[in-house]
Amino acid sequence: MESLDQQTITTSEVVQKATLAKQAAPRLSLLTTEQKNTALLLIADALIEETPSILTANAEDLHLGRKNGTSDSLLDRIALNEHRIAAMAEGLRQVVALPDPVGDILEQTTRPNGLNITKIRVPIGVIGIIYEARPNVTVDAAALCLKTGNAVVLRGGSAALSSNRRIVEVLHEALTRSDIPADSLQLIEDPDRSSVDQMLKLNGLLDVLIPRGGHSLIQNVVKNSTVPVIETGAGICHTYIDETADFQMALQIAINAKVQRPSVCNSMETMLVHERFAEQHLASIAEQFIANNVELRGNKQAQALFSAIKPASDEDWNTEYSDYILNIRIVSSLDEALQHIRLHGTQHSECIVTTNEANAERFLQEVDxxxxxxNASTRFTDGFEFGFGAEIGISTQKLHARGPMGLPALTSTKFRVLGNGQIRG
Amino acid sequence: MESLDQQTITTSEVVQKATLAKQAAPRLSLLTTEQKNTALLLIADALIEETPSILTANAEDLHLGRKNGTSDSLLDRIALNEHRIAAMAEGLRQVVALPDPVGDILEQTTRPNGLNITKIRVPIGVIGIIYEARPNVTVDAAALCLKTGNAVVLRGGSAALSSNRRIVEVLHEALTRSDIPADSLQLIEDPDRSSVDQMLKLNGLLDVLIPRGGHSLIQNVVKNSTVPVIETGAGICHTYIDETADFQMALQIAINAKVQRPSVCNSMETMLVHERFAEQHLASIAEQFIANNVELRGNKQAQALFSAIKPASDEDWNTEYSDYILNIRIVSSLDEALQHIRLHGTQHSECIVTTNEANAERFLQEVDxxxxxxNASTRFTDGFEFGFGAEIGISTQKLHARGPMGLPALTSTKFRVLGNGQIRG
Incomplete structure (x- = not known):
């Protein structure tokens, strides 16, 4: 005879915690904005108060990371300090200030038969987030999901496990003093990759999965998940400088798109330049890139115009460097630029710099x-810059949400149909 | 050395046709509403004109089907006649009359830095539709996709292949006389199941897959596709008759929800009845179901009130009969009804019949x-009844679209950002 303990053991942590989240979800969907905001503020205060214990847990991750030879850049992403924890708390207060989309009426109609139909925003239910070793994502993702009335199952990179565990404990303690059921926030602690694999197949418990991180993490989720996924991330972004572009404007936009923060997805990887503009101005722009420590690679025409440009390989045009490297391709027409973007772009953010309105309109319409x-830097593709506030990511797919995802991207809809006995004839 | 022919052979029909569709998609996205409507009307006329040749092709399918022992109900779904083809053409004219969502402005804002940001509706790109042997779906799906500026790759059930092939030929001929590239409409003719399997993995060529058909077809797509899917279909719908329901209204709604068209997804499978209402009225309602040839199954309390009710098995509560069979469960409270729906519903369409406004509000809020x-029949969950016109299906998932999907469900969005040299600080 199977004992209760044995039964419990056979159910994995992932299934157990996702089940708890699903059970909590209906209560969450009924909370008022005030109840949710109160909880978020309690969490913000708790993070500040518990800074010492969070830093202690973080030190464990860093110690283990150093012992395991973790790279400095990864250690830097894991590392917390008072300033970074204060920034997390500030992020929570910003989420409090955002409007709550839940309950928003999107459409309302009365049909000829008298049926009153209202389409309203509702929470999605249970959201799974799979991300890298970044403790700040733990707080961000939890806050955005709670504000939209969603339960959330977090699976962060195991290199930040101690930090994440302590942060979630602090959040749980704060939630117990609020109206939000603590079960609505779950952290998967199993560091084995199989816990990710399990999440990908949790149809019925998870309503959506959002991967946040590098290319391989996202592709693993996209390729293997049977749960609906919102794909985020990859950005091979182009800036096309047209024949009639204003030189100063083109220079500033190009430099900004590349060097203001090369590591992010909306930075430029390839600059396309019309040959007539290039003949006059490429050298001046290239010099500025060199002055900004950007390595330049390009096609033959580009190399002919500026000798420090190295040859670009076929692969280079399809590479998201996220680094101080830029491809430059001289093109003979807008059509060639459009074709290049069709072949090599990732449908993230694309820019034309031109004074020719007809060319601008073609670019805006035809680029998918x-x-x-x-005439603006692609670096603006961002929830804050678009006025949406904190974002859960930038969707690069076409379903549900596209581009920076504000709070409405974390909602679904429901039709409320009010009748007085209507039947279908 | 590999010859060109051998190279061609190694590329499957699915990849070839999806590639052609993808190449056609950018041109489609630029068409005006008038251009698209003109093409749809040309197609409608062509279908009427080519009725004889379509019926000849259809007769081949029916002949082969009879030889293979195909069931009468499947043969009926495949069978065309002048009336059914005229109905297809009429459906096309209705799609012409619907507003074109492409280009609709959803949001517009000017940021403090002067950036002008507009969120507009754009076509999704290439839509794959996997469906059963129903020639009418070939026309419906093609029309809805073309109206929204999407290319479409159709893969219908092989039992209707001759009909589908002739219909698509007719559509192609009509398209060549229009501004829509004929390549934007593709029919996969390979009857082997492997062609479906290939479509499920066509990331990069297909932007979305929409399965239309029975449970196993849909689940195969949901479980195995790496392309984003819009799940449609399954409906285990409940009607809960509350203690204070009006008897006549409850009777009419319940009968309508079950027998007006039992085969569709928004018909009722289980009726939940409050015990106090049931004591007074269950027998009268049950008699009406019996008079309508509905087989009744129920829990013990239901059986105690009406002897013709057979016992319902655990499985029955989770079964979409799509037939003249109904489960009846007597419950002691609204909470028990809500719990039953949570456990057994498919989040499609759920109804409460009551005069108690507080109970109605709880039901409307808490049922997901x-x-x-x-106080209205669940049979109204339908694009036409909701005022959206023809629908591509009823989404039972929470992302992108939920419920009846009108034309906007076949669109994505794009942010157009206009600047005058803005760079990020």
Missing amino acids: AAAVYH | AAAVYH
């Missing part, structure tokens, strides 16, 4: 991307 | 479904 720009 | 009803 989440954000298309005329 | 695409459509929640107060």
